[in-house]
Amino acid sequence: MGSIAVVDYGMGNLRSVAKALEHVDVRGRVEVTQNAARIRRADRVVFPGQGAIRDCMGELRRLELDEAVREAARNKPFLGICMGMQALLEFSDENGGVECLGLLPGRVRHFRDGFAEAGVPAPGKVPHMGWNAVRQTRTHPLWEGIADTTSFYFVHSYFVELLPDDLTVGEADYGVTFTAAVAQANIFAAQFHPEKSQQAGLALLANFSRWDGQMQVPLDQAR
Amino acid sequence: MSSAPQRSGLTRRIIPCLDVDRGRVVKGVKFVDIRDAGDPVEVARRYDAAGADELTFLDITASSDDRETMVHVVEAVAGEVFIPLTVGGGIRVAADIRRMLNAGADKVAINTAAIHNPELVREVSERFGSQCIVVAIDAKRVSGADKPPRWEVFTHGGRRGTGLDAVEWAVRMADHGAGEILLTSMDRDGTKEGFDIALTRAVSDAVPVPVIASGGVGTLQHLVDGVLQGGADAVLAASIFHFGTFTVAEAKDYMAAKGVPVRRLQEAR
Numbered sequence: 001m002g003s004i005a006v007v008d009y010g011m012g013n014l015r016s017v018a019k020a021l022e023h024v025d026v027r028g029r030v031e032v033t034q035n036a037a038r039i040r041r042a043d044r045v046v047f048p049g050q051g052a053i054r055d056c057m058g059e060l061r062r063l064e065l066d067e068a069v070r071e072a073a074r075n076k077p078f079l080g081i082c083m084g085m086q087a088l089l090e091f092s093d094e095n096g097g098v099e100c101l102g103l104l105p106g107r108v109r110h111f112r113d114g115f116a117e118a119g120v121p122a123p124g125k126v127p128h129m130g131w132n133a134v135r136q137t138r139t140h141p142l143w144e145g146i147a148d149t150t151s152f153y154f155v156h157s158y159f160v161e162l163l164p165d166d167l168t169v170g171e172a173d174y175g176v177t178f179t180a181a182v183a184q185a186n187i188f189a190a191q192f193h194p195e196k197s198q199q200a201g202l203a204l205l206a207n208f209s210r211w212d213g214q215m216q217v218p219l220d221q222a223r
Numbered sequence: 224m225s226s227a228p229q230r231s232g233l234t235r236r237i238i239p240c241l242d243v244d245r246g247r248v249v250k251g252v253k254f255v256d257i258r259d260a261g262d263p264v265e266v267a268r269r270y271d272a273a274g275a276d277e278l279t280f281l282d283i284t285a286s287s288d289d290r291e292t293m294v295h296v297v298e299a300v301a302g303e304v305f306i307p308l309t310v311g312g313g314i315r316v317a318a319d320i321r322r323m324l325n326a327g328a329d330k331v332a333i334n335t336a337a338i339h340n341p342e343l344v345r346e347v348s349e350r351f352g353s354q355c356i357v358v359a360i361d362a363k364r365v366s367g368a369d370k371p372p373r374w375e376v377f378t379h380g381g382r383r384g385t386g387l388d389a390v391e392w393a394v395r396m397a398d399h400g401a402g403e404i405l406l407t408s409m410d411r412d413g414t415k416e417g418f419d420i421a422l423t424r425a426v427s428d429a430v431p432v433p434v435i436a437s438g439g440v441g442t443l444q445h446l447v448d449g450v451l452q453g454g455a456d457a458v459l460a461a462s463i464f465h466f467g468t469f470t471v472a473e474a475k476d477y478m479a480a481k482g483v484p485v486r487r488l489q490e491a492r
Contacts, residue, residue, distance in 0.1 A: 015327050019302050051352040123231035125433045125456055127354060127402055131276055131486040133232040151234060151486045153307060155354045173230040196307050196329060198271065
């Protein structure tokens with residue numbers, strides 16, 4: 001309920017995200033926008049993304065949206081998706097190394113480097129593409145009604161290095177174990193695509209559209 | 224699941240493929256109690272409910288005047304079905320891709336246009352991201368039965384050879400930025416004799432990106448063979464699902480029983 005701004009910085013297919021949000025939040029207003037003022041005004045912000053991180057950060061700055069995104073990530077329910085999750089971290093190895101928004105600690109790495117370092121043979125192809133089980137390592141209001149180890153749809157070649165336990169809310173395995181979902185205060189971010197993850201993804205988006213931005217699951221709903 | 228270091232929860236995908244002609248699903252989709260078997264949204268919904276992992280729409284419309292219709296099909300389906308959607312057929316230039324992505328497609332499959340202009344694949348994968356660029360390859364075996372196998376890339380439904388070696392072409396396309404290869408055996412397509420396993424294995428071993436096996440599925444064991452013997456990351460089938468021979472759910476049950484990891488639908492809540 002209320003308004004949801006989907007940040008449009010020219011990276012990727014925002015239509016899917018907007019359509020899925022409209023589907024679960026029929027009374028809410030979903031707005032795909034490049035306007036910083038509208039992002040500041042919205043009740044909730046979704047920060048999606050696809051493509052290369054250097055272009056992603058470059059476009060955010062060029063459109064002068066980085067400050068509005070930072071602000072939103074500090075003070076209202078905020079959902080990062082895929083590249084939109086990776087961009088929240090400090091640093092990505094992609095494109096020879098790119099400084100990201102630094103709202104969360106941690107680093108983004110390529111699967112092949114991760115496999116090499118862990119000394120494991122590649123479990124399959126890169127990109128990691130398809131449905132993979134997500135282990136819910138912590139309770140969170142956005143997991144409400146979604147069974148543990150439910151599969152979500154992923155497509156990515158870079159992954160978020162396993163973050164500390166107090167930040168990771170979901171992890172998945174692809175040769176290495178990586179952070180598939182992270183939460184800190186009013187921020188929730190997922191490496192997978194809820195807008196493409198059928199029932200489970202829609203449930204997560206519906207939870208987001210109702211979320212007050214608190215980490216705690218209300219007592220009467222706690223597991 | 225093995226406890227070996229090669230840990231992965233990634234499942235293999237089942238992708239029903241729908242042929243669309245002037246906005247209608249063709250090739251006789253038969254579902255019990257479906258209101259309109261030609262309506263792409265209805266058909267897509269059914270497959271989604273049955274547990275399809277992705278859907279591929281192939282626009283077989285001959286006239287370019289009718290291409291706009293496909294954009295509307297994609298828009299309508301994307302508003303109702305929330306799994307990845309791939310669109311192929313008639314994708315020639317970057318603007319076609321932009322339009323399909325804007326309409327709600329997640330990936331586009333490029334076939335003939337890549338053969339005419341391989342640089343197109345490089346250009347569009349840089350622009351839109353590799354994750355949404357699928358290169359479709361129609362391959363036909365051209366070596367004798369007693370010779371080491373060799374496959375050539377064909378166009379026009381297998382009628383026109385290109386002189387390109389299918390395995391080399393797949394490698395080149397992945398190198399140009401294709402995020403996935405949709406590999407169809409023209410020898411097997413429509414035969415129900417199963418995938419060309421040697422072809423699937425050869426391409427799958429040669430490219431670093433996921434391979435979707437296509438062409439020839441007649442039984443559920445064929446799907447299993449495509450993954451376990453062919454090394455495919457995903458299997459695409461049309462007629463066994465359209466004609467109701469098997470449901471996607473039955474295919475998943477069978478594959479799971481044979482040791483292929485598949486996504487199971489959540490219990491209804």
